[in-house]
Amino acid sequence: MLQLLLVDDEMNVVEALASALPWQEVGIDKVHKAYSATEALDILKTNAIDIVITDICMPGMDGLQLIEQIQLNWKKTKCILLTGFAEFEYAQKAIQNQISDYLLKPVSDEEILSRVKSVVELIRKELETNETYQRAMQALRDHLPRLRGELLQDMLQGKRISPVKLTEKMRLLEIPNGFQEEFVLLLIRFKEQFADYDPFEMSLMEFAIGNLATETFEEFFHLWLCKDVHDYLIILITPNDKLKGLMAEKSKGELKYQLERLANELQLNVQHFLKGRISVLISQWGMFPDDLTKLYYNSLSIFRKRFGDEKDLPVYTADESESADMNILYRLYEPPMLVHLMDAGNWGMVQQKLESILEELELFWPESSEHLTEAFFSIFASFSFIAHKNGKMLGELIGNEYARGKELAPCRTVQSLRAWIWNVMERLQIYTNSETKNARESAVQQTQKFVQANLTVDVSLQAISESLQMHPAYLSRIYKLETGENLSDYIYRLKMEQSAHLLKTSTRKIYEVAIEVGYQNPNYFIKVFKKHFGITPQDYRTSSK
Incomplete structure (x- = not known):
């Protein structure tokens, strides 16, 4: 996001340039305005300005002195000098040594946009070749496995990411999976042979098992790995191009056989090379990303039923008939959690989260008193946490009537829960807004007092x-x-x-x-x-x- 600062003591010039030109077409996302060099410096101190267009002749500090200050304090900021013919010789030194370009008055809109576009392209090329940028990209590559794992774990837990953002994240992290592509999950649990490992040794073991899994499956499959909240190693597996070419000739039964064979091979490799045992479950097939969370929770349930505490069971492949409906309030527990949003004071996101929980209740559990009670107590706990963190009792902020939930009346219907939630939210926001406003009013008063003095x-x-x-x-x-x-x-x-x-x-x-x-x-x-x-x-x- 590139930002431009226009500086000229002629207000009409600045206003015309700022409002009349299609800056976004040349890569500028935000335009700032200053009517003196002093005001420009204040804007530079509080905003990441990429390009400055400044007039030379201004009262007090002129344009050349402003450029000197910019070169001294904001070395990456590019300067374009706006100069008249009579000032040209005066500005030659700056043109040769300090600025990216200059514009000779009078100047057309097309010429201004053309020069700014050139500077924008220069900034982008510098970014690509910048040593800091290259180091950042190398650090990104070094941390790709961890970043990929964090994204997969978020998705397993139900975090909703828009298709556009998910596609961009997957591209950046070099994840080959595609939308509406078939996948299976491998759930791997470590046995007691690894129980005495310290965290560092355990992380090395997880890394080693991940490498063995990649070596075992990579001929026919793409792998995407993470460690979940239950300390299971989760591997999302999708067919690679080689397997896709063969799939027309293979039945689902043959594909299932190949997966089981490779999973058994992984199990034996871990036992042989790492001297430990693992339990492996292969999930049913699903479509990415729509089936991911449901398939994951279903696989966890099957894992518990089929393996229990047994130590030496072979690889288990979940059958399609084992796909069970999960009676879970997904949106109540999917990240970001309600309590975290409230703690951050993100009231817009809090309202969206609450609305999504109520929407899920209306769609799937409108008659379930258990689900309504579960949602009520979870939301009540988040409200109480915020009150207690502010040194208050919930009843002090919203009234004892609402703090008690009117003897669990909100649990009777979705409509009654909705009414209770929004009444409490209104009271909480009045309290937090008054605190914020008091702090802001105090800051404004102190500011004005300082200015006057x-x-x-x-x-x-x-x-x-x-x-x-x-x-x-x-x-x-x-x-x-x-x-x-x-x-x-x-x-x-x-x-x-x-x-x-x-x-x-x-x-x-x-x-x-x-x-x-x-x-x-x-x-x-x-x-x-x-x-x-x-x-x-x-x-x-x-x-x-």
Whole structure:
């Protein structure tokens, strides 16, 4: 996501460039606006700016001085200089040594877009060849097995990922499985011979078994491995291109025989090379990814029934007739868990999670008092956790009537559970929002107090954030959320109001008023004052008499 910053003291120029050009067509996702070099520096401190387009002639710090600061503090940021013909010689040094490109006024929209597109392509090429990027890609490759395993484990647990995101993740992690492709699961449990291993030795053993599995199956199958929450090794197996070419000639029975043969070979290899025993179950066939979670839970159930605590059973292949309906509330327990979403304060996701749980109850368990009670107590526990973490009892936040659940009335129907959930949610959000608002209001008040006290000294975003011990980006964001006004606009407005007051009530010279409100350059002060009030400071003073 590339970001562009436009800098010019002529507000109409900045606004026209920002709103009129199709920046996304040349690879720019976000456009920032600044009307002075000082404001530009504040934006650079709080945003990852990739490209800056700046005019040369600006009051106070000019464009060349701004570029010097950018080169010093944001070395990867590319600068494009906007210059007039008369300024060209003045800008030659910067053009030769410091900037990526320049635009000579007057300039057409097409030329601006063309130059920016060239810089965007340069940034992307640099990223691809950047040493840091290459190290990151190498680290990604080094950790591919773990990252693949984490993705598979999330999916086994029921985490829902959109087809677009899943496809992109699988491509990035170099996983060859395709959508609507047949698969089986191998569930492998380690025997007691490995019980005395420490965690490091156990991880080496898991790695060794995974390697043996890959060597055993790779001629005909793709393998995707992970360790699940029960400490089983789970292997998702799909036919590779070689096997697909032969499958037309093979029956399902022959395919089942080959899987059993290879699973038996794996079992023997582990016993021979690693001196330990494993139990192996081959699941029924399913379609990826739709059947994955259901097939996994069904296979766990079959594993428990068929193996128990037995030590020397051969490989077991689940029969299609063993596919049982699971009476599980999948959405209640699938990641991310409700309590984790509430702990993070992600109320939008909390509402989506609760709605999905209620939807599942309505679709599959509308008459089941057990499922309704299970959902109620699980949700009640999450609500209580949040209250207790805030040093409160749930009854204090939502009222004892709702905290008791009206003697389990919510468990009677889905509709009554829904009504209880949204009533509690409304009360919880009122409480948490009031806490957040109080903290934000306090930060805004402290900010305004600092600005008012330091108007003639340093009221930069950095100075304010250091005084309040807040991150500049956070401070800037909450100020805008709370007041609807940018902090820089508030400071500018305050300076204009103060200067107008001084012009009305004192006999100080114009340059003295400028210094009093923090402008060291009187000419720049006169320019911004006229832009704000429509008349010069002297005319304003005269008209006020």
